Amino acid sequence: MKTIKIGAHNVTLKLPYSFPKQDAIAMVDLDKKVIVMEGGYPVAVTLSSLLHEILHMIDYQGALGLWGRDVDEAGTEEKIDALAEALTQVLIDNKMINPNFMAMLKRESAKKSK
Numbered sequence: 001m002k003t004i005k006i007g008a009h010n011v012t013l014k015l016p017y018s019f020p021k022q023d024a025i026a027m028v029d030l031d032k033k034v035i036v037m038e039g040g041y042p043v044a045v046t047l048s049s050l051l052h053e054i055l056h057m058i059d060y061q062g063a064l065g066l067w068g069r070d071v072d073e074a075g076t077e078e079k080i081d082a083l084a085e086a087l088t089q090v091l092i093d094n095k096m097i098n099p100n101f102m103a104m105l106k107r108e109s110a111k112k113s114k
Ligand SMILES: [Zn+2]
Pocket: 052, 056, 077, 080
């Protein structure tokens, strides 16, 4: 369990988290400020999924409406995925992530959720 700051908020990161039903790698609770992530995935998948949830939070907090007012609006997930993937590539390939944070992500994402 780790806390990350997104905007003015402390967001709890639960990794590895075991979903009752395995139908997602990660989810964010925008009101409770919690991101839960399934373990057992390669670090790039974990980072991309984390950035995906962070983008949801940024969009929600800023009421940016980048992807429409409704997070479930058609195309929302695909656009957020595309941005998360692009950011993952730039951050990893250019070693722009704090090594301690990257090491924590590698270690925790390697753990299988129970
Ligand atoms: Zn999403």
